[in-house]
Amino acid sequence: MEITKASILDLNALRKIELESFGKDAWPLFDLIAVLTFNDVIRLKAVEDNQIVGFVAGDPHPRDGWGWISTIAVDPRFRRRGIGLALLHACERKLGVPQSRLTVRISNQSAITMYEKDGYQTREIWKAYYNDGEDGIVMEKNLNQQEHH
């Protein structure tokens, strides 16, 4: 498995992973094009046997001192093999800011477990953040401590 920069050429593969991973929360086509083309966005893919098996994107906010992990997904057939954590770490390193933040559905236990294992802590709850009224958990991690993990 190799992690490299993603580009607009990965649109179809990304769309498939997003749909399989997020269902009703999958980003619309415009957002996928944006994440693959907008300046300053970090976009990384995990590739195995020439096939994209995972994707992560990050938005650095250097003036604020933090960045957001905006999406992360692994092909369901390739989960629990460390690809999610590897993508998260690669994106954190490229954010180039002291702190990483993200939002996750309060029911998304597998993702929350991964983030907690990686050192993320709950910062706040955004009530009814998602379309269906579910709460979002905002989690954060101090990236300066990364070398201790």
Ligand SMILES: CC(C)(COP(=O)(O)OP(=O)(O)OC[C@H]1O[C@@H](n2cnc3c(N)ncnc32)[C@H](O)[C@@H]1OP(=O)(O)O)[C@@H](O)C(=O)NCCC(=O)NCCS
């Ligand atoms: C969250 C996601 C990216 C994790 O990807 P992954 O490649 O399976 O993650 P990893 O193999 O690196 O798992 C790292 C750790 O997270 C935890 N974890 C991951 N999936 C888990 C699950 N289904 N149940 C319990 N713990 C889980 C485990 O502690 C795991 O370590 P272990 O396998 O050694 O026990 C993947 O499940 C996914 O794409 N989900 C759908 C999209 C999504 O919810 N994204 C996050 C939105 S905020």
